[in-house]
Amino acid sequence: DSGVTQTPKHLITATGQRVTLRCSPRSGDLSVYWYQQSLDQGLQFLIQYYNGEERAKGNILERFSAQQFPDLHSELNLSSLELGDSALYFCASSVASSGIYEQYFGPGTRLTVT
Amino acid sequence: QQPVQSPQAVILREGEDAVINCSSSKALYSVHWYRQKHGEAPVFLMILLKGGEQKGHDKISASFNEKKQQSSLYLTASQLSYSGTYFCGTAYNAGGTSYGKLTFGQGTILTVHP
Secondary structure, three states: OOOEEOOEEEEEEEEOOOOEEEOOOOOOEEEEEEEEEOOOEEEEEEOOOEEEEEEOOOOOOOEEEEEEEEOOEEEEOOOOOOOOEEEEEEEEEEEOOOOOOOOEEEEEEEEEEE | OOOEEEOEEEEOOOOOEEEEEOOOOOOOOOEEEEOOOOOOOEEEEEEEEEEOOOEOEEEEEEEEEOOOOEEEEEOOOHHHHHOOEEEEEOOOOOOOOOOOOOOEOOEEEEEEOO
């Protein structure tokens, strides 16, 4: 158990819908990362927040957005869902912002778009 | 920009050794190694920093060759529990605009048979 929690574990929804994925980082970690894992794209970085502020952005679609709240939990919002958005979405956390710190992954949310 | 892992897959008998390589065309700042079992979260193994020492715990160790921009993961006397997909995640600077963003290789599937 990494100490990172994610809810829900599974999500099944229809095309065109909007969903929210939630992540709570490990105690003491200020940085939260979102990654998407699909069979054809592998593990892809989406976005990073540090202490409430956006710090880095990857190939995140405009239909996707995220935020980190004052209590440090983070939410990833996916809207106008398409079949291709079906994937495992992982949240990871680290104590600080740079690439020299370990990132611990949560159990993931499996999103299925039908 | 994605690091390249080799080999793509390895099949071992218990007790045998394996080496997994991760190569980058860009100058690396850090390399993070993870093991992922099917449907589960990536589990952090170790992090190597530019200019840092070779690391290891138990029978798994790793090195970082700055000249070649390559990291290698060494698994010795493999156990059944070592089976899974191994990913390297690379960070390209200490802070700057990449912050903690990790770019992952395509993964190496390791199978250990009794």
